[in-house]
Structures are given as C-alpha cells and as structure tokens.
Amino acid sequence: MAAMALKRSRSFPLVLGAVVLVASIALIELMIRGGLINRFIVPLPSQIVMSFERIIVEEDVPARFWLTLREAFWATLLLIVFGIGGGALLHRIHTLRLATETWVAAMASAPTVLMYPLFLVIFGRSANTIIMMGFVAGLAPVILKTLEGLSSTRRVLINVGRSFKLTPAQLYWKILFPAALPTIFVGIKLGMIFALINIVGVEFLINFGGLGQLINELAERYDLPGTYAAICFVILVSVLFFMFIERVERWLIPGD
Amino acid sequence: MADTGRLTQTATGLPAISRVTQVRIAIIVAILVIWEATAASGLLFRDVVPSLLVIGRAVGHLLVDHEFYWHLGVTATEVGTGLVIGGLAGLACGLALGASRFLSRAFEHYLYYLGPTPKIIFFPIMIMWFGVGLGSKIAMGTISCFFPVALSVAAGMRQIDSVLIRVGRSFRANTWQMVTKIYLPAMRAPIINGVRLGLGVAIIGTLLAETKLSNRGVGYLIINSYSTFDMPRMYSLLIVVFVVAIGANAIVSRFADSDTVKRR
Numbered sequence: 001m002a003a004m005a006l007k008r009s010r011s012f013p014l015v016l017g018a019v020v021l022v023a024s025i026a027l028i029e030l031m032i033r034g035g036l037i038n039r040f041i042v043p044l045p046s047q048i049v050m051s052f053e054r055i056i057v058e059e060d061v062p063a064r065f066w067l068t069l070r071e072a073f074w075a076t077l078l079l080i081v082f083g084i085g086g087g088a089l090l091h092r093i094h095t096l097r098l099a100t101e102t103w104v105a106a107m108a109s110a111p112t113v114l115m116y117p118l119f120l121v122i123f124g125r126s127a128n129t130i131i132m133m134g135f136v137a138g139l140a141p142v143i144l145k146t147l148e149g150l151s152s153t154r155r156v157l158i159n160v161g162r163s164f165k166l167t168p169a170q171l172y173w174k175i176l177f178p179a180a181l182p183t184i185f186v187g188i189k190l191g192m193i194f195a196l197i198n199i200v201g202v203e204f205l206i207n208f209g210g211l212g213q214l215i216n217e218l219a220e221r222y223d224l225p226g227t228y229a230a231i232c233f234v235i236l237v238s239v240l241f242f243m244f245i246e247r248v249e250r251w252l253i254p255g256d
Numbered sequence: 257m258a259d260t261g262r263l264t265q266t267a268t269g270l271p272a273i274s275r276v277t278q279v280r281i282a283i284i285v286a287i288l289v290i291w292e293a294t295a296a297s298g299l300l301f302r303d304v305v306p307s308l309l310v311i312g313r314a315v316g317h318l319l320v321d322h323e324f325y326w327h328l329g330v331t332a333t334e335v336g337t338g339l340v341i342g343g344l345a346g347l348a349c350g351l352a353l354g355a356s357r358f359l360s361r362a363f364e365h366y367l368y369y370l371g372p373t374p375k376i377i378f379f380p381i382m383i384m385w386f387g388v389g390l391g392s393k394i395a396m397g398t399i400s401c402f403f404p405v406a407l408s409v410a411a412g413m414r415q416i417d418s419v420l421i422r423v424g425r426s427f428r429a430n431t432w433q434m435v436t437k438i439y440l441p442a443m444r445a446p447i448i449n450g451v452r453l454g455l456g457v458a459i460i461g462t463l464l465a466e467t468k469l470s471n472r473g474v475g476y477l478i479i480n481s482y483s484t485f486d487m488p489r490m491y492s493l494l495i496v497v498f499v500v501a502i503g504a505n506a507i508v509s510r511f512a513d514s515d516t517v518k519r520r
Contacts, residue, residue, distance in 0.1 A: 197374040
C-alpha cells in the first residue's frame with residue numbers, strides 16, 4: 001500500500017530520477033577509482049566538480065557567457081525583424097506564399113550549419129559569422145509560424161474589424177497581429193533554440209567567441225576535468241535558457 | 257486557390273504557365289542575375305562569389321570524381337551506422353518511457369532538456385572515447401539522433417488508442433507480443449517522424465564532426481576546400497550535400513505520408 005502511494009505521489013518520480021542520476025555518477029567515480037574505467041579518458045566526477053570554480057575564475061566564464069548571450073541577442077533581433085517581416089509579407093502576397101512556402105519549409109530541414117566555412121570566408125573569423133549562422137538556422141521556423149499564426153486568425157475577428165471599417169494597417173495591428181502573437185512566439189522560441197544551438201556549435205568549430213570556444217580550448221590543452229566541466233556548464237546554460245523560454249511562453253499564453 | 261499551382265490550357269492548345277510558376281521562375285532568375293552581377297562587380301573578395309558557370313562546372317567535376325563517391329560512402333556509412341545504433345537505443349528508451357507513466361515522470365525531462373543542447377560540444381569526449389577515426393563520427397551521429405527518436409516514440413506511445421492496448425491484454429499477450437503486435441504497428445507514424453528528425457540531425461552531427469577533425473568524408477572535403485580557398489568546389493559540395501539531405505528527408509517524410517493515407 002505504502003509502495004503504491006509512493007509511486008502515485010507527484011514528487012517521488014522526480015526524486016527517484018535525481019537519485020538515480022546521482023547514484024550513476026557515484027558508480028562512475030567508484031569504477032574509475034577501481035581502475036575499471038581509464039581515468040585518462042574519463043576524469044573523476046569529483047575532479048570535474050572541483051574544476052568548476054577553476055574554469056569560472058581562470059577562463060573568465062562570465063565574460064564568455066556574456067559574449068555568447070550578446071551573439072544570441074543579435075541573432076534573435078534579426079530573427080524577429082526578418083522572420084516576422086518575411087511571414088507577414090508571405091501572408092499579404094498570396095501568390096508569393098504559394099510560390100515560396102515549400103522552399104522555406106525545405107530550408108527548415110536543410111543542414112544550414114554546414115555553410116559555416118562559406119560564412120567564414122564572407123564575414124571572416126568574427127562574431128558576425130556566428131550571429132549570421134544563428135540567424136540563418138532560426139529563420140525558417142519564425143517565417144513559417146508567423147505565416148501560420150496570421151493565416152489561422154478566426155474569420156469572425158477579421159469580420160468584426162471590417163464592420164468597424166478598419167484600414168488594412170489597422171486590421172493588421174489591431175486584429176491579425178495580436179491574434180497571431182501566441183503562434184508567432186512559438187516560432188520565435190524554435191528560432192531562438194536553433195540559433196543558440198548553432199551559435200555555441202559554431203563557436204566550438206571555429207574556435208572563436210564565448211562558451212563554445214571554451215570547450216575547444218580546454219580540449220586542445222587536454223585539460224580533461226576542465227573540458228567535462230565546461231561541457232556540463234554549457235548544458236546547464238542551455239537547459240536554463242529553455243526553461244526560461246518556456247516560462248515566458250506560459251506567461252504569454254496562459255490558456256495553453 | 258487550389259488550382260493556382262496547376263498548368264492550365266490556353267486557347268491555342270499550349271500549356272500556359274500558372275502565376276505561381278511565373279513567380280517561382282522570376283525569383284530564381286532574379287537570384288541568378290543578382291549572383292552573377294555580384295560575381296562580375298568585384299564588390300566582394302575575388303572568388304568569394306564565383307560565376308555560376310564556374311560553380312556549374314565544379315558541380316560537374318564533382319559528380320564524375322570517383323574520390324568524391326568514396327568520401328560520400330564514408331559519410332553515408334557513419335550516418336547510417338549512427339542512425340541504426342541511436343535509432344534502436346532511442347526506440348527502446350522511448351518504448352520504456354511511453355509505457356510507464358512513472359518512468360516518464362522520473363526521467364523524460366532529462367531527455368527533453370538535453371535534446372536541444374548543441375551535440376557538437378560532446379565531440380572532444382567522443383574523440384577521447386572512440387578515437388579520431390570513424391568511431392567518433394558514428395558516436396556523434398548516434399547521440400544526435402537518439403534524442404528525437406526517443407522523444408517522438410515516447411510521445412507516440414502515449415497516443416496509442418487505449419482500445420488497442422485493452423484488446424492485446426484481453427488476448428493475454430506477453431510484453432514481446434504487445435511490443436511487436438500492438439505498440440510498434442500503432443506507432444508507425446511517430447517512429448517514422450522520429451527517424452526523419454533523427455536522420456536530419458545525424459547528418460548534421462556527423463558532417464560537423466568531419467569538418468572539425470577528420471581525413472575522410474564529405475565534411476572533410478568541405479573544410480579542405482575552405483582551407484585551400486577552392487570556393488567553386490566548396491559551393492558544389494554544399495549544393496550536393498543540401499540536395500542529398502533534403503532528398504533523404506523528403507523520402508522518409510513520404511513514408512510517413514503514405515502511412516497516414518493508408519490509415520485513412
């Protein structure tokens with residue numbers, strides 16, 4: 001009976017999940033200490049935890065974090081301007097939408113991040129390459145979701161606007177855009193996720209910028225605990241970023 | 257509206273090009289003209305935007321180059337092996353999470369939040385574990401496609417019609433029979449969708465790993481053309497990779513679509 005009650009409780013699965021995670025880490029520590037896992041390939045988890053403070057202080061993680069954040073901010077700004085603008089344009093010109101919507105969808109599934117050597121040639125080994133890669137990777141979902149949001153506005157709302165003799169601009173800003181905002185935000189969320197993945201990934205690949213470069217530098221120095229700690233730090237930042245976006249989404253769309 | 261994309265017949269009997277096709281042709285022509293004008297203007301560094309003729313010739317050379325097909329074969333092997341290992345692990349994990357609400361509440365949020373993290377950051381670890389050869393690229397393909405397949409299968413499993421599950425239980429089907437006769441057939445669409453997403457990210461993960469550290473594969477060819485500043489070859493490689501990736505995605509999507517149509 002008690003076991004069933006525990007199984008049904010809301011927090012028990014979460015606690016068990018965390019316990020299993022901690023136990024797995026402890027097991028790895030024991031296996032490394034026992035010589036079952038080579039410590040020159042997998043460092044001790046305790047060493048990784050100890051290196052957190054070292055990499056934060058010595059590698060100037062706050063400055064790197066701030067740089068990645070700035071790149072993500074500029075990429076997001078470009079996404080909002082060109083993504084929403086592109087979606088609104090396709091919604092306004094129906095023929096253009098019919099002609100290009102499949103192209104935009106194909107762009108969403110294309111491995112655009114592979115163009116980074118091309119962007120390196122065009123923009124140089126600079127933050128501009130990283131920002132543009134983030135922007136290109138996130139553009140398609142923002143355009144498609146803006147288009148979906150504007151197209152799925154309820155007919156009755158548009159009719160109400162027309163009965164008030166709103167001008168096309170008023171109809172857009174007072175009816176269409178507010179009604180489409182939740183869907184547009186889903187697009188921006190997806191775009192931001194793609195942009196962040198690509199920003200950190202390209203930072204790592206071209207060895208320039210913030211958090212991605214940190215991992216590359218530590219790996220090239222063969223600082224094993226530092227490399228693992230930096231990877232854990234980037235995962236932590238990504239997870240917190242996604243949680244933050246989800247909170248904002250829930251705040252914007254309380255009904256969902 | 258549905259007819260706008262079709263070719264219509266004119267009075268003379270010749271097929272008239274629809275307005276949508278006209279717009280498509282106009283956009284393509286405009287892009288090509290702007291490209292050619294930029295190439296001729298010298299506004300950018302020489303060869304950054306090569307002439308279309310030069311790119312076309314480079315694509316031609318690439319397609320008759322035996323060495324390219326060897327590298328394509330290496331990348332295909334890495335992506336395919338990664339997809340099989342990551343896909344099967346994702347399938348098993350997704351089935352376990354989808355079948356048990358308790359397991360899902362305990363562990364699924366880890367997958368959910370780890371899924372969108374940039375996988376390429378694990379590459380240094382994969383090199384240490386599996387070396388600089390094929391192993392580390394296969395591992396990158398595996399971890400890239402594991403998450404979308406696992407999450408898609410877990411979500412698909414929860415959407416199975418409960419009547420089907422009750423039918424299986426009323427026939428006293430064991431776990432293996434439930435998986436093979438009820439769960440897997442009922443989840444064909446989410447599994448195919450997961451494989452489609454997994455294939456896309458496995459291609460990206462593998463090729464990025466090849467651009468970072470490798471001496472074989474298409475990713476290596478791309479970064480090699482960057483290092484030697486052979487821009488026409490780089491453009492031709494990117495064009496071929498995009499066509500292959502989008503084509504593979506479209507083929508897997510068609511499987512999902514045909515399955516949906518059959519079900520209707």
